[in-house]
Amino acid sequence: MTDSQPLTQAVPVTWRGRFSPRPGLERLRESWLPVAQIVVAATGAYLIGVHVFGHATPMIAITVAISSLGLARDARPKRVVETVIGMLTGILVAEALRLVFDTGWWQLAVTLAATLLVARFLSPSPGFAIAAAIQSTIAMLLPLTGIPFSRLLDGVIGGTLAVLVTALLPRNPQAHALRDARAYFAGFDAAAARMVSALRRGDRLRAERGLEKARALESVGATWRESLETGRSVARVSPFLRGRRAELDRQALILDQMDLATRSLRVVGRRVVYLTDDRQALPVAADLLADIAAAASLVGATLDDPSRCPEARDAVLAIARRLDPAELLPGAPLGHQALLSALRPMVVDLLIATGMAPADARAAIPRI
Template sequence: MPEPRDAPETSPLTAAIPVTWRRRLSLRPGLERVRDSGAAIAQIVIAATGAFLLAHYLLGHEAPLLAATVSISSLGLARDARPRKVVETVLGMLTGILISELLRLVFGSGPWQLALTLAVTLLVARFLMPSPQFAVAAAIQSAIAMVLPAGPLPFLRLADGAIGGALAIVMTALLPRNPMSTELRDARVLFTALDAAMGRVVQGLRRGDAVRADRGLEKARGLQGDVDAWRTSLESAQAVSALSPFLRSRRIELARHARVLQSVDLAARNLRVVARRAAYVVRDGEPRPAIAEPLAELQRAAGVVAHALEDISAEPAAREALLAIARRLDPAAMMPDASQGELALLAALRPFAVDLLVASGLTHAEAAAAIPRI
């Protein structure tokens, strides 16, 4: 009879982290969602109510349900509230209502007519637009229009939907969702995650600790989600600022943030290279303070770059701090007796420093010229 195998050891990188009952019952996540959705909720309530009242009192429709549903569905609670996406959703829903009204005139209403309406709507919507959301929005509104009782005149529901869509677009411009605060919050999340990843790699190098270096690599690999979240909210803010008269003055600031985002995206990719080489180098358990120190300085300078997003007066300080580090990044001069792996790790800091310099306001050519030639 074979002997039972020993249970495999759990890696500190993959060990489960217990979640306490206090964390499960915390009210904080719910309160944060309410805070983040406040402007979106106000948009939806005003647009839907306004559309219903306009259709009811201006056009005399008894129950203009589609005026409200089109407003609600087109605005939604999604983070990405770019006007283009709102317009696409409105057009999708109006397409669905139009198809439903046409088919109802020809075939009447009933179960098989509903099936036919959905099939035709989805086929037409997929032909018109590549977005799946466009097709789903069209299908939902076509189903509602088909199921609702017929009005005294054809295409009244299309007029209701048009009013709802128009109010949604107007609310996007006149009552924007404060996209600046959202994109700044996403920027802070990214820089906090970047700082944590760099900190773990620095600890691993200072102590010769492979577990900390591996944790830093793991954190560096997880940065892309935060980069994508900031990009989504920043693009949404730029689109809204181009339409809203209240946010046009923020275009220059948003353009600066876009430049920082592009550079930090590249920096995050280069940090993965740095972390991977650091994890390899410290496998022997030997501390590398000579490599840890310049990375720690870059970490502190990256924090100043993050602060400069909200206070542009801090940008020159970030730039000078990064230049002071960049001018010393000559692997042979820093560690004359370094191994091949150590030299490769030091060399990986160079493009990482260039990306942070560009984030601080230099052009790529100026940043590259600050690095010693090797």
């Protein structure tokens, strides 16, 4: 981390950049397993509907399987089950009303209204109601079958296949989470780097940019949390992913502590903005924050290589033992010492992220 980083940088844009195939290839690489899940579930639902139950066109079974899985990153079994229940609700309402009112434009309107009202009563999720409405529309418009509620059976087949595929052909629970974790740590480092540069130069503008970057980490952290929760949910139900549960739990601990550390970084950022207003350099605070950012990068490296946990813990401990504002800045103004004090909770959070017990992490910081 250097203090010569420009505030802005020109990015050349060429026709290759505008029409690069890389984003598409990246989407293909990430989507092959969800595509395989959908193909297996939909094909299986069709074969069961045709060859086991004798349904000529089990379209409902196929659409339920496809819609409940989808290509979204949130592939938690709970979400899949909720989507399936929503679609089955729509099919049930449509089949019941069709027996009473037959089919037509006003019957479609009544069915849609009834389905949406029932779905909203059953679940607060808007997606639940929309899934129910779509399936009720399909069930209302398809030709009649000789057996009442046969489409509901198709929906159960498709939904069951979707849930089974989620557990037996699971998506990689760590790939997205690790990628989002790397993005989070890169953002943390970038925010801290701006603040370090601001402290070394006494530059308020750089401090404000650093604070903006720290605030922007909230959305990055939310994405990481969603990916991690999806991975942990899949690992809980899949017999093939039991060995990854402990690692996913460890990653969840790191996420929680980094979220707290980032909140502390925002507090530090606000103090840096205030203190750099007089254009005075603060090299001691800059060096400490640079060391903390480097230690945070080591914590991030443990996600890929857990064996580096002792190295990361030792690096954070070395910083913790120095965090006595009175010794580092004897006789300094209260505002300068308050800035160093604001670094202390961040160091405690990083220590806990390395696996240290919270009480031991707090005890590692000198008392003031």
